[in-house]
Amino acid sequence: MRNSSIRDFQKFNAMSPVTNRILFSVDYLVVAGGGAGGRGGAAAGGSLSGSFAASPGTAFSVEVGAGGAAITSSGIPVNNGNDSTFASFVSVGGGGGPGAFVDGGSGGSGAGAYGSKIPGTGTAGQGNDGGSGSGSACGGGGGAGAVGANAASSSVSGDGGVGAITTLITSTQAGTLSVGEVSGSDVYFAGGGGGWAGTGGTPGDGGLGGGRLGTYRSASPGLSGLVNTGGGAGGVDRYENGRTGGSGGSGVILLSLPSTFSVSFTGGVTSGNVTADGTTVYAITAAGPTDTVTIG
Secondary structure (H helix, E strand, O other), X not given: OHHHHHHHHHHHHHHOOOOOOOOEEEEEEEEOOOOOOOOOOOOOOOEEEEEEEEOOOEEEEEEOXXXXXXXXXXXXXOOOOOOXXXXXXXXXXXXXXXXXXXXXXXXXXXXXXXXXXXXXXXXXXXXXXXXXXXXXXXXXXXXXXXXXXOOOOOOEOOOOOOOEEEOOOOHHHXXXXXXXXXXOOEEEEOOOOOOOEOOOOEOOXXXXXXXOOOOEOOOOOOOOOOOOOOOOOOOOOOOOOOOOOOOOOOOEEEEEEEOOOOXXXXXXXXXXXXXXXXXXXXXXXXOOOOOEEEXX
16 A cells, blocks of 8 residues: 555656746846937936746747837927836836926936936836936936936036946857947946037936937937947937937847757847857847747
């Protein structure tokens, strides 16, 4: 009887999908598209990172958010970046830089403000708020790693907030995959754009992670956020029609997992990968709302 019970127990465990399911760890970075340019520095897209346990053969939704489209008009208040999604993780698009008479856009991070207007707010756990303006100077857009700087005076605009450093890839791998912004040995994503400056002023610099320098006076077009970073566009004066703001930097998704597990994508996905020390990192730079990734 005792031997029969043991055999039954062994048979149950051999058939059980719970006890025999192979789980493995997937590390991820999900970066949304950055905001388009206005007077205040545009904000970076939201940035989410972490890890979770996956089982082989599981399909997950995947979508990479485009940066906010460039605006050639004073009539459009802000143009935010687009969300990026992996599985249940959704990063929110960055707030668009504002025109002369509106508040900064809110999103994954918040855009900087012009003069006495209100800066945009970031999403908790994804980004930071934009900086305040003063006089003819503007605040910088928020980044994943820091708030956008306030205008230092009525003529000196704020810098964009620095982005977040990832440890999923090295600086060399980032270059191979054409993602992120490298500084030294660090790889940054989701930096905020610098604020625009009026006559006699000094524009703000962009934050590491694809954020761009603000423009001065009537300079046009504004600088676009770097592609595959989620960076915010630099500030620009769109008050006069015909002056064009830059577009936000497109988002990106990184997935890191043991090289022994395969990965396949649906047809709308653009990706690259690098392998080192038994780990493969996949960089997804384009994916639409119906696309999926199957792991294992």
